[in-house]
Amino acid sequence: MKKRLAVLALAAALMVSSVSVFAETTQERLNAAKQAQYQTAGQLQTTQDRIAVLESKKGETEAYLKELNDQMTSLSAEIDDLQKQYAEKQRELDAIGVELGKARIEEEKQRKNMKLRIQYMYENSEQNGLLESLFSAESFSDLLNRADNIKNISDYDKKMLDEYNAICEEIQNAEAKAEAEQAEIAKVEKASEKKKAEMQELAEQTSAQVAEYAANIEDQESVAAQLVSAIQQQEADIQVLTAAVEEEIRQAEAAAAAAEAERQRQAAEAAAAAEAEAAAEEAQQEETYSEEETEDVAAYEEDSEDTAESSGTSTSAKSTSSASDYSYSGTVLNKRAGTVTGPSGKETYYNLNMSGVVNIMRNMGNSDKYWVRDDGVKMLGDYVMVAANLDTHPRGSIVDSSLGKAIVCDTGTFAYSNPNQLDVAVSW
Helix, strand or coil, rough: CCCHHHHHHHHHCCCCCCCCCCHHHHHHHHHHHHHHHHHHHHHHHHHHHHHHHHHHHHHHHCCCCCCCHHHHHHHHHHHHHHHHHHHHHHHHHHHHHHHHHHHHHHHHHHHHHHHHHHHHHHHHCCHHHHHHHHHCCCCHHHHHHHHHHHHHHHHHHHHHHHHHHHHHHHHHHHHHHHHHHHHHHHHHHHHHHHHHHHHHHHHHHHHHHHHHHHHHHHHHHHHHHHHHHHHHHHHHHHHHHHHHHHHHHHHHHHHHHHHHHHHHHHHHHHHHHHHHHHHHHHHHHHHHHCCCCHHHHHHHHHHHHHHHHHHHHCCHHHHHHHHHHHCCCCCCCCCCCCEEECCEEEEECCCCHHHHHHHHHHHHCCCCEECCCCCCCECCEEEEEEEECCCCCCCCEEECCCCCEEEEEEEHHHHHCCCCCHHHEEEE
16 A cells, blocks of 8 residues: 555655746736836826816816807997097087087177177266257157167176076086086997906906917817837737637646646556555565464354354444445445545555454454455445545444445555545456
8 A cells, every 4th residue: 555655755756846937937928018018008097087178178178268268259349338428529619619609709799799888888877868859859769669678688698698607507518418428428438448448458468368278278189199009010010919828828838738748648647556555565465464364254254154144133234324325426436446535535556465454343343244246346334445534433333335335344555645535445
């Protein structure tokens, strides 16, 4: 069994996982390329976000500039209207000035005429001319006429003076009103011109801001175009590296498959040689211990039969009911599959003289018959004989195996490395 374990260890040592250095290097380059592309994509996203912000600000600024231009257009129209109103008031003032000049000429004329009449009346009054004029009337009717004429002259002068004063007052009021309106127009026009100048300056600043945004957008779009180009180049590099990695993996897998095939061939040769050697050794051991085993087993079997006859029931018959109900659908241990994973864990097999083991079991009170099943499995009654870690599975305990319900009869060095392993006794 030790030689077989050594052969299995040698076979395991031949299983070497081969990893290509070039595949690792290419994979690292591929990872680096993907990381670089990820970072470039992040930069592109940041740049696109900047462009979006700049576009938004540019749009807002352009809308504000349009509003300013519309307001300046409206102000220009208002200023033009104010200038027209101012000019109209100026023409009105000019016309008032002409009327006022005419009134002043008429005033001077009236003043002269009144002065002459007053002078005449005064001179005639001093010489009793008025009285003479009245008393020299030829009739009473003539007297009334002359008196009425004198009165009419006075009333006329008074009326003309009143009319003149009214006209002068009206003209002066109109002039004052026109001057006040013109001054108000001039004030509004001045304020509008100032506001227009301020808005013009603000519009120029806003226009400059729009131009700055446009320039920044152009710069960022240029950066974005460069980043897109870089991402495209990185994607091309990634595709090339991915293809290279896949090819290297394919080559590595092919090499690994070839190595595994060679390993299995060498392991098979080593196992065959070991098996042949073990078979020869076991044959020699069987030849040495066959008589003793046969005699010991026969003696124990005879004792067991006598005990069974005296009790009327055999030990194997008692155990049949529990062992025969067992069923297992997994991988079964066999000569070709020297190692399997069974219901209780790892399973291997060994072929040694079992007389000493049967002796031990007899001393423990087991009287089941020792026999070899048709498939080469060594049995104790209805149970497969197995070796196990006695701390995990004490001697005489029943465990599940791939070949059926088993009884622990033996142990081995394997138990130190695998406390759950079962080593099945067979004649292979």
